[in-house]
Amino acid sequence: MALLEIRDLKKSYVSPEGAPTVVVDVPSFQLAASHQVALSGESGSGKTTFLNLIAGILAPDSGSIRIDGVEVSSLPEAARDRLRATKIGYIFQTFNLLQGYTCLENVLLGMSFGPGPNRGFAEALLRRVGLGDRLRHYPRQLSTGQQQRVAVARALANRPKVVLADEPTGNLDHRAAGDALKLIREACEENGAALLLVSHDRDVLAAFEHHQDLAKLNRAAAAGKEGCP
Amino acid sequence: MTLPLMVRKSLRQHLLSTWITAFSIALAGGLLMAVWVVKDQSQTAFAGVNAGFDAVLGARGSKLQLVLNTVFHLEESPGNIPFSDYEQIRSNAAVRVAIPIALGDNYLGYRVVGTVTNLFHDVELSGGRRFALEAGRSFDPNLREAVVGGFVARRLGLKPGDKFQPYHGLIFNPNDQHAETYVVVGVLEPSNTPADRVIWIPLQGVQLMTGHDPKSASDISGVLIKFKDTSPLTARQLDLFYNKQGNRLTFAWPIAQIVAQLFNKIAWVDKVLALVAYLVALVATGSILVSIYNSMKERRRDIAILRALGARRRTIFAAVVLEAAAIAVLGMILAFVIHLGIMTGVASVVRAETGVVLDPWAPHLVMLWAPAGMVALAALAGVVPAWKAYRIPVAENLAPVS
Structure with missing residues (x-):
C-alpha cells in the first residue's frame, strides 16, 4: 500500500472577479514509503497548493488524500494539525524559520506540537546537518545555506513518514543547492521518511531517479487554468 | 514548555x-x-490616634473642629474656655487624667502649645507606651522652657540648649514674632502621634505671652480627658451635661467616632x-x-x-x-x-x-x-x-x- 495516495483531488479559489478558478486537479498520485520523488513544477503550476493540500494546511474541495492509511481530506482541522505535526515534515523555499528562536528552539518547537520535545534528538539532528556548534544561534546569525539546514533538521524532528519540500534549493546558490539537496535526501533516507520534492531546477530534478511533471499531473495547470496564489 | x-x-x-x-x-x-x-x-x-485621650472639652462649636484642633493640632481653635472648667472636670471622680492645653502661637509653622508636665508622665499612649524624652528633661512650669516633639526637632534641628522666639498665631508670619525667648530643654522620642509635631511649653507661657489678650490670660483652649475606666456611662453623663443641658461648652466624645465623621464627609x-x-x-x-x-x-x-x-x-x-x-x-x-x-x-x-x-x-x-x-x-x-x-x-x- 502506498504511503501517500491521492485520488481526484480538486482545489479552486474564487478569483477577484468572483469566478471559481481551479488550481489543483490531480486525478491520481502515489508515493511509496521511503521513496523519493521529484515533481517538476514551474511557477503557477499549483505546486505549493498541492503540497499544502497534502500537508493538511488547506482543505480540498473534493477528492481523497490518504497518508499512512489516514484519510486527510475528511479530518477536522485540529486533527489535520495533529497529523501534520506527527507524520509530515515540511521544508519551505523561504525556510520559514522563526526569527526569535534559536536553531535548537526552532527544532524543539516543531517537536512540541508533535510527540513532544526531545532535546537530545534535536541536538543530534542539528549536529547531523553540520550545525552542532550553532545550536544557540539565531537564524539571522546564519548563512542562507545554514538556515536551510536548520529547516531540514526541523522537518525531520518528529520522525515524519513523509517530507514535503517546496523548492528547497530555490534560495541557494548552485553549490549550496547541491549540498542542501544531498543533505535532504540523505537525512530522509536515514530517518526512513519518504520525500516529495517540488522544484523547477533541472539539476535538482536530474538527481532523482523518479520524477514527474506536475504540469501534466495537475490537469488544472495543464489546461492553463492556473492562477494559484 | x-x-x-x-x-x-x-x-x-x-x-x-x-x-x-x-x-x-x-x-x-x-x-x-x-x-x-x-x-x-x-x-x-x-x-486610632487619640493621643491617649478619650474625650476633649472645649468651647462651644463643632466637635470635629475641637478634636482636630486639640488632638491633631490642625484647624482653627473654636475658642477658649475659663480655667475653672478645667478644674471642674479634673475633680470629676471618673476622670483619671485631665490635661489643659493653650494654643495660639507657632514657631516656623509648628504649633507652640502650652500644657502641664503631667502630659509627659500621666498620659498612656496606645500599647501602654508613654511619652519619653530622647534628650534633656521636662520643662519647668515656671520658666521659659520648651520640650520639642521628635518630628519638629528633626525638621528644625532643635536640641537642648537651643533658643527660639515663638511667632503669634497658628500660621507662621515672620512679621509677628513674640519678644519672649524660650530654651529647649528636652526632645521627645517620636510617639507616632500628632504630638510629634508640637513644641510644648508651660501653660502660662502661652497664656502670658506678650500680645495676647490680658483679659483671657487664664483661659485655655481645651482639656484633654482620659477616664478611669472604659465604661461609657460617665462619658454619657458628661455628654448630656455639657452638650444637651449646657450651651457654653462642647464635650467631644468618643474621639474615634468624631474622626470617623471627617472621613464620612x-x-x-x-x-x-x-x-x-x-x-x-x-x-x-x-x-x-x-x-x-x-x-x-x-x-x-x-x-x-x-x-x-x-x-x-x-x-x-x-x-x-x-x-x-x-x-x-x-x-x-x-x-x-x-x-x-x-x-x-x-x-x-x-x-x-x-x-x-x-x-x-x-x-x-x-x-x-x-x-x-x-x-x-x-x-x-x-x-x-x-x-x-x-x-x-x-x-x-x-x-x-x-
Whole structure:
C-alpha cells in the first residue's frame, strides 16, 4: 500500500472577479514509503497548493488524500494539525524559520506540537546537518545555506513518514543547492521518511531517479487554468 | 514548555511595547493599590490616634473642629474656655487624667502649645507606651522652657540648649514674632502621634505671652480627658451635661467616632480617586489590547509558521491570551514598586502635616485582588487579538512579507 495516495483531488479559489478558478486537479498520485520523488513544477503550476493540500494546511474541495492509511481530506482541522505535526515534515523555499528562536528552539518547537520535545534528538539532528556548534544561534546569525539546514533538521524532528519540500534549493546558490539537496535526501533516507520534492531546477530534478511533471499531473495547470496564489 | 516558550519569545520580540504596556499597567496597579491602602490606613490610623485621650472639652462649636484642633493640632481653635472648667472636670471622680492645653502661637509653622508636665508622665499612649524624652528633661512650669516633639526637632534641628522666639498665631508670619525667648530643654522620642509635631511649653507661657489678650490670660483652649475606666456611662453623663443641658461648652466624645465623621464627609474624595484608578486600569488594559492587536500584522507569518508546524488554532489563541496576562503580571510586579513609592511619599506628607503615621509596607487585601483583577482584565483584553490570531489563514501568510 502506498504511503501517500491521492485520488481526484480538486482545489479552486474564487478569483477577484468572483469566478471559481481551479488550481489543483490531480486525478491520481502515489508515493511509496521511503521513496523519493521529484515533481517538476514551474511557477503557477499549483505546486505549493498541492503540497499544502497534502500537508493538511488547506482543505480540498473534493477528492481523497490518504497518508499512512489516514484519510486527510475528511479530518477536522485540529486533527489535520495533529497529523501534520506527527507524520509530515515540511521544508519551505523561504525556510520559514522563526526569527526569535534559536536553531535548537526552532527544532524543539516543531517537536512540541508533535510527540513532544526531545532535546537530545534535536541536538543530534542539528549536529547531523553540520550545525552542532550553532545550536544557540539565531537564524539571522546564519548563512542562507545554514538556515536551510536548520529547516531540514526541523522537518525531520518528529520522525515524519513523509517530507514535503517546496523548492528547497530555490534560495541557494548552485553549490549550496547541491549540498542542501544531498543533505535532504540523505537525512530522509536515514530517518526512513519518504520525500516529495517540488522544484523547477533541472539539476535538482536530474538527481532523482523518479520524477514527474506536475504540469501534466495537475490537469488544472495543464489546461492553463492556473492562477494559484 | 510550548506555551511559556512562545509567550516568552513573543514578549522578547516586542520588548519595547511589552515594557511600555507593562509600565502603564504598573502605574494603574500602583495607583489602584495606593488609593485603597491610603484610604483604609489613614481612616484606621486617624481613628486610632487619640493621643491617649478619650474625650476633649472645649468651647462651644463643632466637635470635629475641637478634636482636630486639640488632638491633631490642625484647624482653627473654636475658642477658649475659663480655667475653672478645667478644674471642674479634673475633680470629676471618673476622670483619671485631665490635661489643659493653650494654643495660639507657632514657631516656623509648628504649633507652640502650652500644657502641664503631667502630659509627659500621666498620659498612656496606645500599647501602654508613654511619652519619653530622647534628650534633656521636662520643662519647668515656671520658666521659659520648651520640650520639642521628635518630628519638629528633626525638621528644625532643635536640641537642648537651643533658643527660639515663638511667632503669634497658628500660621507662621515672620512679621509677628513674640519678644519672649524660650530654651529647649528636652526632645521627645517620636510617639507616632500628632504630638510629634508640637513644641510644648508651660501653660502660662502661652497664656502670658506678650500680645495676647490680658483679659483671657487664664483661659485655655481645651482639656484633654482620659477616664478611669472604659465604661461609657460617665462619658454619657458628661455628654448630656455639657452638650444637651449646657450651651457654653462642647464635650467631644468618643474621639474615634468624631474622626470617623471627617472621613464620612470626605468619602466622595475616595470615590473620585477610586474612579480615577479604575479608569486608569481600564486604559492600561486597553493599551494591552491595542498593543498586541496592532502587532498582529507583523506576527502573521510567525503564526502561520507555527500552524504549519502543527500548532492548533487554540494553541495560538491561548498563547496570545497568556501573553496579555504575562504583560499584566510584569506590570503588577512593577506596580508593587510604584505602590511603595506612592505610599512612602504619601506617608511622608501625612506625617509631616498631621503626625499620623502610615506604614507603606503594611499588607492589604487590595494587594491580592488588584493584581488578580488586572491579570484577569488583561487576559480578557487579550481575547480580541487572540481571536484575530486564531483566524489567521496559514497558506496565505507563509510567504515572507516584503
